[in-house]
Amino acid sequence: MILYIGIHVFFLVWIIINRLFLPSLPKNPKITTEPLVSVLVPMRNEERNVATLIKSLKNSTYRHSEFIILNDQSTDGTQQILTQETAGDSRFKIIMGKELPKGWIGKVHACHQLQQEASGDYLLFVDADVRFRPKAIDQSLALLQRKKAQLLTGFPAFDVSPFLSKLLVPMLHFLVLFHLPIFLANHTKFKAATAANGMWMMFESASYRKMGGHATVYNSLVEDVHIARKIKEHDYKVVLANITMSVKCRMYDTNAEVWEGFLKNSYAGIGRSPLMALLLILFYSIFYILPPFLAIYGIVSGLYMWMVPYALTVAQRWYIDMVTNQRWYLAFLIPLQALAMLAVLTQSMRKSFKKQAYSWKGRHYS
Structure with missing residues (x-):
C-alpha cells in the first residue's frame, strides 16, 4: 500500500x-502590429449555436479581422439565423459548402474551403460551439507572436450539462496534463509529444499554406493533432496554451451526442x-x-x-x-x-x- x-x-x-510548461493567455496582451486575422468557422446544423457565436465575434476587441463562416450543407435553420445575425456587418462573409469529396472528413473539407477564402496574415479556426471573451483573439495573437510560433492551440473551459458530458469532457484536460510532456510539446519538434484542439487553432497563414494546410490531413478523424504534427514536420513551432480563462465551449447538449x-x-x-x-x-x-x-x-x-x-x-x-x-x-x-x-x-x-x-x-x- x-x-x-x-x-x-x-x-x-x-x-x-507539467502544468508549469503550459503558458496562459496574457491578461493584458501587447501586440506590436495589427495584422489581419481571418476567423474561420465551419458550421453544420448549428442553429442552436449561431447567435451566441456571432455575438462573441462582434464583441471582439481585435478590430483588424474578417469573419468567414461556411454553412456545410446544413439541413436546419443555420443559414437563416446566420443571415439575420450578420446583416449589416461588413466583416462577415457567409459561404456555402461544396459536396464532400470521397475520402474526406466533413470538418476537414469545411476548413479547407474556408482557408481558400481567407486573406488574413493569421488564420484562426474556431468551432461553432465556442464562446470567447472580447480580448481572446488579441491574447492568442500576442502569445503566438511572443513565442515566435506558427500555431497556437488550446482546450477551452467546458460547459458540461449532460451527465455523460460531466464524465468524459473534463478528461480532455486530464489527458493532456497527465499524459503529455508539455515541455517536449512546446519546446521541441518531437511529433509524438503533440496535442492540439480544433476548437481553437491560430496559424501563421504563410506557414500554414507552405505545409499544405488541411488538405494534408483530409482523411483524419483527429485532424487537429495530425495537422499540428505536420507543422512540426516542416520545422515550425507549435504552442499549446491554457486558454480556459478566455475561451469556453459547450460541446454537447445530450448524452447521445x-x-x-x-x-x-x-x-x-x-x-x-x-x-x-x-x-x-x-x-x-x-x-x-x-x-x-x-x-x-x-x-x-x-x-x-x-x-x-x-x-x-x-x-x-x-x-x-x-x-x-x-x-x-x-x-x-x-x-x-x-x-x-x-x-x-x-x-x-x-x-x-x-x-x-x-x-x-x-x-x-x-
Missing part, C-alpha cells in the same frame, strides 16, 4: 510540474493501437477505478490509510480542474470519469475491429 500511495503522490507532483462524439475520436486518437488501448485499460483500472473500492474497505475495516489513494486521485483531478476553470466538485467523480473513458474506448475499438462506420452529424466515417 505504501508503494501504491507513493505512485499516486508522484502522479500529483508530475501534474503540478457525447457518446457519438467521443466514439469517433477515442480509438483513432491513440493511433488505433490495440496494445495502447490495453495498457490504458489496465492503467486506469488499477490507479483510478480501484481507489474508491479501497477507500470503502478502509472505512469498513478501520484501516484509514486505504482511503489515501482515492483522496490523491481527487487531488490530481481537483488541481487540473482548478487551473482549467472547471467545476471543482467534478473531481470526486474521477473513478466514474475513468470508467466512462474506458467504456467509450472499448466500444470505439470494437467498431474499428468490425469495420463499422462512426457517425457524426449525419455523415459516416470508417
Whole structure:
C-alpha cells in the first residue's frame, strides 16, 4: 500500500510540474502590429449555436479581422439565423459548402474551403460551439507572436450539462496534463509529444499554406493533432496554451451526442493501437477505478490509510480542474470519469475491429 500511495503522490507532483510548461493567455496582451486575422468557422446544423457565436465575434476587441463562416450543407435553420445575425456587418462573409469529396472528413473539407477564402496574415479556426471573451483573439495573437510560433492551440473551459458530458469532457484536460510532456510539446519538434484542439487553432497563414494546410490531413478523424504534427514536420513551432480563462465551449447538449462524439475520436486518437488501448485499460483500472473500492474497505475495516489513494486521485483531478476553470466538485467523480473513458474506448475499438462506420452529424466515417 505504501508503494501504491507513493505512485499516486508522484502522479500529483508530475501534474503540478507539467502544468508549469503550459503558458496562459496574457491578461493584458501587447501586440506590436495589427495584422489581419481571418476567423474561420465551419458550421453544420448549428442553429442552436449561431447567435451566441456571432455575438462573441462582434464583441471582439481585435478590430483588424474578417469573419468567414461556411454553412456545410446544413439541413436546419443555420443559414437563416446566420443571415439575420450578420446583416449589416461588413466583416462577415457567409459561404456555402461544396459536396464532400470521397475520402474526406466533413470538418476537414469545411476548413479547407474556408482557408481558400481567407486573406488574413493569421488564420484562426474556431468551432461553432465556442464562446470567447472580447480580448481572446488579441491574447492568442500576442502569445503566438511572443513565442515566435506558427500555431497556437488550446482546450477551452467546458460547459458540461449532460451527465455523460460531466464524465468524459473534463478528461480532455486530464489527458493532456497527465499524459503529455508539455515541455517536449512546446519546446521541441518531437511529433509524438503533440496535442492540439480544433476548437481553437491560430496559424501563421504563410506557414500554414507552405505545409499544405488541411488538405494534408483530409482523411483524419483527429485532424487537429495530425495537422499540428505536420507543422512540426516542416520545422515550425507549435504552442499549446491554457486558454480556459478566455475561451469556453459547450460541446454537447445530450448524452447521445457525447457518446457519438467521443466514439469517433477515442480509438483513432491513440493511433488505433490495440496494445495502447490495453495498457490504458489496465492503467486506469488499477490507479483510478480501484481507489474508491479501497477507500470503502478502509472505512469498513478501520484501516484509514486505504482511503489515501482515492483522496490523491481527487487531488490530481481537483488541481487540473482548478487551473482549467472547471467545476471543482467534478473531481470526486474521477473513478466514474475513468470508467466512462474506458467504456467509450472499448466500444470505439470494437467498431474499428468490425469495420463499422462512426457517425457524426449525419455523415459516416470508417
